[in-house]
Amino acid sequence: MSMRSLVSIGLTFVLTAIAEGAGAQAPASARERARQALPPSTFATVDALAQGLAQEGIVPEAVYGKALEGAAKGVGGERLTSAVEAYAGRLRLAWGAFGPGADGALAIAGADALQRGVDVASLRALGEDEGRSPMAVVVLADLVETGVPADRAVDLVREALRQRTREREMLDMPARVRLLIRDGATARDAAEQVRRAILRRRGGGVTAPVAPGSEPLTTDRLRRLDRSGG
Numbered sequence: 001m002s003m004r005s006l007v008s009i010g011l012t013f014v015l016t017a018i019a020e021g022a023g024a025q026a027p028a029s030a031r032e033r034a035r036q037a038l039p040p041s042t043f044a045t046v047d048a049l050a051q052g053l054a055q056e057g058i059v060p061e062a063v064y065g066k067a068l069e070g071a072a073k074g075v076g077g078e079r080l081t082s083a084v085e086a087y088a089g090r091l092r093l094a095w096g097a098f099g100p101g102a103d104g105a106l107a108i109a110g111a112d113a114l115q116r117g118v119d120v121a122s123l124r125a126l127g128e129d130e131g132r133s134p135m136a137v138v139v140l141a142d143l144v145e146t147g148v149p150a151d152r153a154v155d156l157v158r159e160a161l162r163q164r165t166r167e168r169e170m171l172d173m174p175a176r177v178r179l180l181i182r183d184g185a186t187a188r189d190a191a192e193q194v195r196r197a198i199l200r201r202r203g204g205g206v207t208a209p210v211a212p213g214s215e216p217l218t219t220d221r222l223r224r225l226d227r228s229g230g
Contacts, residue, residue: 034064045084049084062111066084070084091111098123098124108134113138116145122153122154143157156198159199177194
């Protein structure tokens with residue numbers, strides 16, 4: 001399965017969970033599904049976690065969904081409750097990292113990103129942008145999984161947000177980074193090349209890999225080389 005497909009699946013999960021949470025009967029429905037699918041003792045633990053999150057203002061249906069996901073995979077007992085407890089902890093961390101104004105979709109995307117290797121500091125840095133979105137968080141996680149250092153991944157996503165990069169191009173950024181890595185660039189340098197391409201507003205083009213510290217062969221640079229005899 002391609003990374004683009006994995007991104008789409010992640011976004012679909014986030015948006016579906018929040019769309020369900022928007023309906024007045026949705027939380028009860030999610031709770032009821034969990035009650036029917038889980039053993040009473042397991043449901044009691046999951047329910048307590050979900051209600052605790054709800055009291056903090058964090059979307060509770062995500063916890064029921066995580067429990068149902070585990071049950072569908074055949075996970076049960078202490079393994080299931082431990083996984084749900086860990087997930088609830090990541091939701092709290094993500095919620096705290098994004099700060100006031102964060103919505104449920106952002107918290108769910110942040111919890112997933114934490115599991116995929118993104119640290120809390122990176123989520124906090126990304127959350128400073130007004131244009132933050134669940135999609136941006138998913139792309140950040142994809143970049144980190146690709147091997148891009150967290151600080152450079154945050155810089156790339158924030159630059160894309162500042163430049164109001166189209167959604168499709170943002171979703172393509174991890175693939176563009178992997179292409180440059182395959183052609184010989186380091187993950188850090190590949191991310192920087194994609195960031196420069198966005199800054200130049202060249203849309204879908206990906207520049208060829210260059211040696212660390214070198215400049216692209218722009219018209220201005222060619223003129224300087226010509227004047228210097230380089």
